[in-house]
Amino acid sequence: MKNFIVDKSLKELTQHRTMVFPIACYETTINQNKNGYIPLHWHDEFQFVLVMKGEAIFQINEEKLTVQEGEGLFINSGSLHMARDEVQSGCTYICLNVVPRFILSQELYTTFVTPYIQATNIPFLHLLPSELWGANILGSILKINQLIKQHSPYYEIDICVILSLMWKNLIRNGFKLEYEQAELSKSHRMKQMLNWIHLHYAEKILLEDIARAGHLSRSECCRYFKRMLKITPLNYVNDYRIQKSLILLQQPESNVTEVGYRVGFNSTSYFIDRFRKSMNMTPFAYKKALL
Numbered sequence: 001m002k003n004f005i006v007d008k009s010l011k012e013l014t015q016h017r018t019m020v021f022p023i024a025c026y027e028t029t030i031n032q033n034k035n036g037y038i039p040l041h042w043h044d045e046f047q048f049v050l051v052m053k054g055e056a057i058f059q060i061n062e063e064k065l066t067v068q069e070g071e072g073l074f075i076n077s078g079s080l081h082m083a084r085d086e087v088q089s090g091c092t093y094i095c096l097n098v099v100p101r102f103i104l105s106q107e108l109y110t111t112f113v114t115p116y117i118q119a120t121n122i123p124f125l126h127l128l129p130s131e132l133w134g135a136n137i138l139g140s141i142l143k144i145n146q147l148i149k150q151h152s153p154y155y156e157i158d159i160c161v162i163l164s165l166m167w168k169n170l171i172r173n174g175f176k177l178e179y180e181q182a183e184l185s186k187s188h189r190m191k192q193m194l195n196w197i198h199l200h201y202a203e204k205i206l207l208e209d210i211a212r213a214g215h216l217s218r219s220e221c222c223r224y225f226k227r228m229l230k231i232t233p234l235n236y237v238n239d240y241r242i243q244k245s246l247i248l249l250q251q252p253e254s255n256v257t258e259v260g261y262r263v264g265f266n267s268t269s270y271f272i273d274r275f276r277k278s279m280n281m282t283p284f285a286y287k288k289a290l291l
Helices: 106-112 114-118 132-150 155-171 181-200 207-213 218-229 233-249 256-262 268-279 283-289
Strands: 023-029 038-041 046-053 055-060 063-068 072-075 081-084 092-098 124-127
Touching (some): 106 114, 124 132, 181 218, 207 218, 207 233, 233 256, 233 268, 256 268, 256 283
Antiparallel strands (some): 046 072, 046 092, 072 124
């Protein structure tokens, strides 16, 4: 997968399932994404990752983690996350997204799944092959990927069995679950501010506007962005504008000056400068490379 769709709140809209079989398993090479990285997003599905080649820097909520070849991640439902291949290792990973209610039967879901979705201290887990439970889950990701490719008879039933064992491996290790209202509130306010930016990025945006969307003061707003995204609010706005400009520049009739204004830059020279810093090339060069 080279691209996916998110809505204004960064919730991923890519179809990860069918009504019959609510999972998706695909391979992603990070630097083949149109942005050169996997942008910040979130989704309701659980995500299991197995790095097949190279290494990636994942950010989940406010934490960053290097995941190397043979290692993986469990990313919890609703967690903001993104990934970069900062050392240009050609990082490729298997991504397995699973609707939570498909993990276990309805009778077991409330007892063995819901507490982990609601826990505020497990936005992700690092899966290491050196730990037995981690190795079992990583092996299961690989097996599910193979089953989907082979499409052998009754493979759906085999996958259901494997998913149950994966979940058992994950929860049996005694992670202490915590539920902090402050953490839930922080995540909600962050998504409110991101949603507002994604609705208004083409307009003039002030720090006060972003802070108001999250019901925060300007200083609190800055602390939220610095802590969770490692970036200032207005720099995030400009980075998001660059992401949106990539789509417009792919249109054959697009004009660089017009694109800059359409995504919210009031100066062509500033748009070119920000684009170069983000993409290591000018928008002219990016557009030419698409030909």
